[in-house]
Amino acid sequence: MTTTPTLTDRYLYALERATPERDRAGIAAEVRERIADAIDARIAAGASPDAAERAALDELGDPDRLAADYLGRTLQLIGPKYYLAWWRLLRILLVTVLPSTAGALVLANAIAGRDIGEIIGGAIWVTIVVGVNLCFWTTLAFALVDRYGVRPLPALPGLPSSPRLRGLSALDPTGSGAWSVDQLPVPAPAETRVSRGQAIASGVFAVIVALAIVVQQFNPFLHDAAGAPIPLLDPSLWSLALPYLLGIVALHVAITVATYLQGRYAWWTAVANAIVNLAITIPGIWLWSTGALVNPAFVEAVGIDRTDTVRIVGIVGGLVWAGVAGWDIVDGFLRAARTERAVGGRR
């Protein structure tokens, strides 16, 4: 004889599925009693048996949630105990791992001679894949630790207890590594004022670049058969590119001096710095990559072929150039932002 399972049977079945074996029978028996009492109370109040059962189960709510209530489980992936440790670790991983993997892939693809679209596409792809993986595995690890718990690691004897190490043990909030005031960050001094040293250094660097451009024309180290110097840079660049370069260098000095005279960084100095950097980097790298920058006679005289080694050195040099210029642009905006905040705060 088979009977159709009642709603109560179905509810208890769902509840048992959501309960670990150890507690299954106990919780099911308790809830069975609870349901029966609730149904009886409703029938006594005048409801029909069917309606009473339905209403009683409705009141109990989602069996998964009920099981969690009885087991004392929290319905969250990562609770407050580990949330901050999870967030700190994830942030550190994202800002260190993503740029380094993307950078490594760009370098490798450039050396392999892929075209620019493929290089950029590859960098975006690897950033997404690595980013998703970092988020997933870190969160999974913390969710497991949060659910099943870990015993605190025993203190290692002989380990120096520097604030930095204690900062690391913040990942283990159950252990000895509770948060302490030693972990407070030291506020970065807001470099609102442009120091004279910075202005002078920038000027000196510009002068060196300008001198180098002029001096290489009269290269004292390399002469051709007729005794005339062989310049490093292609002499045909003097028609436009080199005067342009000298002009930009002069402009850079002017901006630095203007920033110094104004006394602090501002948005317009950051923008001007970005424009100057782009104006020098984009044509520069283009000339560099097409091989138009270096004097063919110089290459011949030194006796190097355009071998793979030269090509790879060229790629690495180009990326370093782009990286330095990129950082200089970002740094300009960071200084401007910090200055703005510090000055705004004082107002």
Add this chain to the structure above:
Amino acid sequence: MGDETTEGHLQELRRGTVVLACLVRLRTPGYGYALLEALGRLGVKTDANTLYPLLRRLEQQGYLTSEWNTEESRPRKFYRTSPAGESLAATLADEWERLSDSLRHLQDES
């Protein structure tokens, strides 16, 4: 200010008192639904979804003991306050008195 926020604060205030009420009431053994009814009649507001899991937790913590009663038509789990539960109840009751006094002083002062 909505009634919802008021209700939330009231729930916060009542939360710990349900434990004390259970421990005192269960000096004489009782089962879940009877306790729910009794507390409701006595004006200790609580709902079934709080009370039943609470009973289970107090039992696991050793403040209640339990026994299945199979004499009636349906088996029911009867809870009873353990000696540890008695001493917890005494501690909670003392704290309740102390807080009550403090709050009264606070209100007299202002």
